[in-house]
Amino acid sequence: QVQLLESGGGVVQPGRSLRLSCAASAFSLSRHGMHWVRQAPGKGLEWVAVVSNDGSIKNYADSVKGRFTISRDTTRNTLFLQLDSLRPEDTAVYYCARFVAEAGISIGFDYWGQGTPVTVSS
Amino acid sequence: EIVLTQSPGTLSLSPGERATLSCRASQSVSTSHLVWYQQRPGQAPRLLISGASSRATGIPDRFSGSGSGTDFTLTITRLEPEDFAVYYCQQYVSSPYTFGQGTKVEIK
Numbered sequence: 001q002v003q004l005l006e007s008g009g010g011v012v013q014p015g016r017s018l019r020l021s022c023a024a025s026a027f028s029l030s031r032h033g034m035h036w037v038r039q040a041p042g043k044g045l046e047w048v049a050v051v052s053n054d055g056s057i058k059n060y061a062d063s064v065k066g067r068f069t070i071s072r073d074t075t076r077n078t079l080f081l082q083l084d085s086l087r088p089e090d091t092a093v094y095y096c097a098r099f100v101a102e103a104g105i106s107i108g109f110d111y112w113g114q115g116t117p118v119t120v121s122s
Numbered sequence: 123e124i125v126l127t128q129s130p131g132t133l134s135l136s137p138g139e140r141a142t143l144s145c146r147a148s149q150s151v152s153t154s155h156l157v158w159y160q161q162r163p164g165q166a167p168r169l170l171i172s173g174a175s176s177r178a179t180g181i182p183d184r185f186s187g188s189g190s191g192t193d194f195t196l197t198i199t200r201l202e203p204e205d206f207a208v209y210y211c212q213q214y215v216s217s218p219y220t221f222g223q224g225t226k227v228e229i230k
Contacts, residue, residue: 059217106214108157112166
């Protein structure tokens with residue numbers, strides 16, 4: 001069945017980098033837009049970034065633009081999020097999610113990973 | 123950026139009662155691109171409602187969505203114990219694909 005498995009989270013000092021991975025199974029990344037969403041401790045959901053199904057379009061939240069980079073490797077069917085110049089306010093659980101649209105209607109994120117925690121602290 | 127404002131922040135209700143959650147957008151949102159999610163503690167969010175009013179696969183019919191333009195509503199007709207959770211609306215009209223801040227439905 002469809003699964004998304006994140007990894008790569010951890011504790012990192014401010015200004016350092018991390019690379020998150022999201023391994024997809026039972027479907028091809030080439031057929032879906034893929035997103036990253038984060039949730040700070042005790043807070044709500046914050047949309048972070050998207051890569052389109054063909055990889056040609058990438059968009060970011062203003063809070064991460066210029067610091068985070070979304071990418072994918074279709075041969076490994078894996079989504080990535082490179083987190084550079086990390087700040088304490090980037091501390092959150094990071095989720096990858098599969099986006100589905102049908103006949104011009106946004107169905108939404110039908111599958112989510114379990115989340116990988118990132119803590120930015122000195 | 124489209125800002126989604128959810129109200130109330132917290133809804134205290136008893137099992138069996140009706141819950142009405144609001145999501146108001148800062149500009150018009152096509153019903154085709156308004157979605158609702160449920161998040162239980164310690165879990166990833168779960169897709170509830172797509173296209174403002176269509177239940178996702180496996181979602182019971184006590185959940186319904188309605189609305190248009192800038193005002194959308196999620197209704198839970200008879201709260202079951204498993205429905206006590208946080209609910210988020212999200213728009214897919216344009217990037218950034220913003221979420222509302224969430225409404226927590228708690229047991230009274």
